[in-house]
Amino acid sequence: MTTADPVSRPYRLTHLKALEAEAIHIMREVAAQFERPALMFSGGKDSIVMVRLAEKAFRPAKFPFPLLHIDTGHNFPEALDFRDALVERLGERLIVHKVQDMIDQGLASEDPGPFPSRNRAQIPTLLNAIETYRFDALFGGARRDEEKARAKERIFSFRDEFGQWDPKNQRPELWNLYNGRHRMGENIRVFPISNWTEMDVWQYIMLENIEIPSLYFSHKRPVVRRMGQWVPVGDAPFGPREGEKVEHRTVRFRTVGDMSCTAATESPAATLADIVAEVAAARASERGARMDDKTNEAAMEDRKKEGYF
């Protein structure tokens, strides 16, 4: 394999740098076209990459928007610790909006039934945050390679006053010209890393030497076998269910969502290089570890229409 020759190809941009440039452009465009943006921060690797891109777009100034965390109360403790340390280092503003508060106020409820998922409860919580802080644009770290409905979503994705996405009525999006015009009460979700793949995200983390939560690296953890996957268990309500046997396995997480809906994979990958090698050899997609997408063929499309990210 030939490597880059800086003499013969002086003005060449590798694909990762081209994707970075695109994302920076999108972030600045939102800052310029909207009054009250916010960056959705979950503590997952994609949102951590987004923070790095925001640094590239706006440093040495502060970000022209706060970070927003929709706290389901089902987070991995490691992810919360990481979030707080990162915000501290950045010196940026963090807004935490809690699903539990919404449940207490009767504005949201957990899914009924034996599975204590708060996935759906995130939707009214997010919409409530938008209303409370009057956000008109929210950055999200979603990528088009994650899921079929997302493959067709625009980078500037419009939502009506109920936060709903209408897939058949999307604005054409041409060149790098983003039309952010909107009415009062309308808002958009913006996906600056739409064109990145899981591999791109990992390579960028490695290239930029970005710190990520320990959950992504292999570690010993109590898990149970559920629906053919290793599911992490902890204190209630995340304890083992009847008939489930707790085992200690060497696992890691490819994606960090709620404890109640993120499965672990058995893996010895302890370094970023190991993870990259594993992703390269992987035969299952990242969202395959998300039990929430498996409900039906159009699960993601339906949740997005309701206002999910």
Add this chain to the structure above:
Amino acid sequence: MSTETAQQHPQPDPNANAGMEFSTEAYLDMDLLRFLTCGSVDDGKSTLIGRLLYDSKSIFEDQLEAATQASLSRGDERMNLALLTDGLRAEREQGITIDVAYRYFATPRRKFIIADCPGHVQYTRNMVTGASTANLALILIDARHGVIVQTRRHAFICSLLRIPHLVVCVNKMDLVGWSKETFDKIRSDFAEFASRFEITDITFIPMSALNGDNVVTRSENMPWYNGASLLHHLETVHIAGDRDMIDPRFPVQWVIRPQSDEHHDYRGYAGQVASGVFQVGDEVMSLPSGMTSRIRSIDIGGVEQQAAFPPQSVSIQLEDDIDISRGDMICRPNNQPKSGQDIDAMVVWMTDQPMVVGKKYQIRHTSNEARCIVKKLHYRMDIQTLHRDETVENLRLNEIGRISIRTTKPLFYDPYRQCRATGAFIIVDEQTNNTVGAAMIIGPTT
């Protein structure tokens, strides 16, 4: 012959992945190639994309499994490849592609972004959308049918959007007995009408996407073909020359002004280089003010570099404190874009409400916003016959025409054929806020 909706997914070619071992070093050195696929389901487009994705290991087992499950529940006999790419419920239900879907795959040489566009005439606007960012287009032709009206339409749109490279995939060669005569006939038919367009680089590849001939590996069924397989061509086509490195254009998107003691004097003009190269020390001019200064520094996120080139997003500091804000254009004093308020452009109309001559619209051009009035519709181009109809009074959805506009303030532009980034603008309806037109500047109104 079974139709596309009942085809087996391509079996992986055991040799296809030779040389595809993963290496981080190689991954960090890849170029990015964006291409679009023009064709309809009947041309074998989904099969072709499926094969590229599958043979480059870009489809995961659970995605395959989900598509297989969905195929079975629909009553298809075999795995339906279109289900891998058709993401929206309405698309799966109707078995058609409505919107552009973006797909990703990589080989050790390049990373590819596919804009998978619907082929039918009612989705022209979607194809234009996909074409706007593409370096290369694949035009699929069914070898049994040859060059048809749809082929001409696709080639015209590729030429209108100035996609620098075209690959004509003559597919289903297995169904014409791998005939060289058939391929040659299609090639000369295509070349004949394409000579009327400004397309500089056209490559013709005979293939069978279903069987994999000339997709990833060279076909043994067509020894008369000496060219590269499609994937090899995609990996090696020269794209470095596609960008204009001569004419420096930097639309200012955002001004970085830290309100801190440490960076008290920092004033960075942030934006994405549209074309040309800027170097520290260069004398530059800002438009519309016409003020000049020199580049003091160029940085990305505080990390300084000596030069900036397209499509980098950078922050530029100047030696002098001159007033520059969003929408301004930084260029060289001896190499300026055109400036004007009366502009002719080709426009693709993208909404049900027709374009009305005399109506005012919002436009968005580089980082600039303005209002405009449509002064004149010169003609509508019939994209099936390429006939110019000068009698039309408005442009409807998916129609293409030449217009003259007058803007409320000067735009700093280059003809689209010279620079896509400074020659394109979008038209926005002020009532609905919808993006209603895509325009490519020809030049000043004469």
